[in-house]
Amino acid sequence: MGFVLRLLVSALALYLLTRVYGGVSFAPGADVLSVVIAALVMGIVNALVRPVLLLLSLPVNILTLGLFTLVVNGVVLWLVAAATALNVNGFGAAIVGAVVLAVISWVLDALVSALGLERRQ
Template identity: 80%
Template sequence: MGFFLRLLVNALALYLLTRVYGGVSFAPATDLVSVLLAALVMGIVNALIRPVLLLLSLPINVLTLGLFTLVVNGVVLWLVAALTALNVAGFGGAVIGALVLTVISWVLDAAVRALGLDGGRD
């Protein structure tokens, strides 16, 4: 999937997250640029910081059979909220929001693949 398509899918997923789950919202009077910026920051944090967090939490992740990854995803969402116009209602809200965001992103990715918008690449 191309960079811009991935950015748009992530922006739509973040926007849908704020509509579905009340614990995550955008600041009042947020425009499309702020949503796209939040998606861009999410992509950067997922590419640079999340792998380090997963590596550092590997022992506890093995002990919890991978469930601690939800906490790491919550930390990532919380960090994105600290850097952008995204608001999260506490750390618990970030963990639940990350779980809902994962489901929304999965559905959107499947829709993009089903529509053939990803260029037919796996």
């Protein structure tokens, strides 16, 4: 999938998350550019910070049979909220929001694949 398409899908997933789940919202007056910037920051944090967090939490992750990854995803969402116009109503809301965001992203990725919008390489 091209970078721009992936960015737009992520931005749409973040926007849909704020519409579906009340624990995560955008600041009043946030526009489309704020949503795209939040999606871009989410991609950067997922690429740079998340692997480090997963490596540092590996013993706990093994003990919990991978369920601690949900907490790491919540931390990532919380970090994105700290750097952008995204608002999260507490750490529990970040964890639930990360789970809902994963489901929404999965559905949107499947839709993009079904429509044939991704490039084959």
